[in-house]
Amino acid sequence: MTEQHEGLDTLDTFDVPDVLDFPGADILAAAGEVAPPAAGTVDAALAAVRLAAAGEGAAADSKWPRRGFAGTRRSRILLSAAAVAAVVAGAIAVPTIPFGDTPPAAGATAASFLHGVADTAAEAPRTDAPYWKVRARSVHRLVNETSGGPLKPASGPSTTTSWTSRSGTIIETSKGKYLRTGVGKEPGAQMSWQVVGMEVKWDDLADLPTEPAALKAYLESGNPTTPKNEAVFNGIVQLLLAPVSPEVRSALYDVLAELPYIRLVGPVKDGAGRAGVAIENDLADRRTRIVIDPKTAMPLERQNSILGGPEDGTAYLTITYLVLESAWKAP
Known part of the structure; x- marks a missing residue:
């Protein structure tokens, strides 16, 4: 037994009737018996169990109070874990269950996770702090354009701290000094973000739609200049890194959950060793x-990798967000 499948030991203590003792189990059991699942299926099932456990722990440890539906979410997590355990044990087959006329845009597990994160984001405390503080560590890998050779490390990781306000940004340099960039003296000039080909100004952030369907329509x-699905995805990520309200952040995760091709990777550690969940x-x-x-519904890291060719799967940019929060003071 590999280390990856060590969690299967605990399944030996289950009797099939006990495993299937949850609402709707009779429907799943009616699908018939199946042969032992492939290793990939076991891996996916174990990842789902670990994710359910991590989500339950996050809800319990969250620094923000949960609403009255916390008990419902716990029930769903326990039900999911029981169903996955039954699949791994080979007791039941899993039929394809349609969601309306079309399958869910994102993978079902990814969508479920992101909708859960949306609930957490909605309960974050509101703030009118004038600054948005970002401390990020970047690692770049450069392609040798001349020889077509492999990716090579850049000069090394670089860490930058910035405080952005409506009127400009203050950046801490590597020598401990501070640089300020303003937006100019034109009437109405303010900091802005380029999102899906649109300029979203600092004041516009407060007016973004908070209902997922309306927010999706706005983004679309x-x-x-890039394909729409790609631009909307990148726009959502940009706004998740911006000082948006809890309601907007929640809606962003709900929209992200319905985008095509999003898949759940599962629990990972970021470049700073912090526990998170990757999509x-x-x-x-x-x-x-x-x-x-x-636990906080905040991004910890973004990583871009190459697909195809000899460097397939190699990360060429990793940005770890060490601090991403509102601030009342700046240097």
């Missing part, structure tokens, strides 16, 4: 991985 109304999205010739802290 842009005129990007991935393949876009053309690259893969984007986002690591999310389920």
Whole structure:
């Protein structure tokens, strides 16, 4: 037994009737018996169990109070764990259950996780702090364009701290000094983000739709130079890294949950060794991985990797967000 499957030991203590003792089990059992699952199925099932456990722990440890539906979520987690255990034990087959006329856009587990994160995001405390503090560590790998050789490490990781306000940004340099960049003296000038081909100003962040369908329609109304699905995905990530309200952040995760090709990787550690849950999205010739802290609903890391060719799967950019929070003071 490999280390990866060590969790299967505990399944030996289950009797099939006990494993199937949850609402709806009779429907699953009616699908018939199956042969022992493949290793990939076991891996996926174990990842789901670990994710359910991690989600339950996150809910219990969250620094923000949960609403009255916490008990319902716990029931869903326990039910999911029981169902997955039954699949791993080979007791039942899993029929394909349609969601309306079309399958879910994102993988079912990815969508479930992201909707859960949306619930957590909605309960974060509101703040009117004038600054948005970001401390990020970046690691770049450069392609040798001349020889076509493999990716090579850049000069090394670089860490930057910035405080962004409505009127500009203050950046801490490597020498301990601070640089300020302003937005100019034009009437109405303010900091902005480029999102799906649209300029979203600091004041616009407060007016973004908080209902998922309306927010999705807003994002899709842009005129990007890249394919729409790619632009909307990148726009959501940009806004998740911006000082949006808890309601907008929640809606962003709900929209993300319904985008095509999003898949759940599962529990991972980011570049700083912090525990999180990763999702991935393949876009053309690259893969984007986002690591999310389920306790705070904040991104921990973004990683872009190459798809195809000899460097397939190699990360060429990793940004670890060491600090991502509102601040009342800046240098």
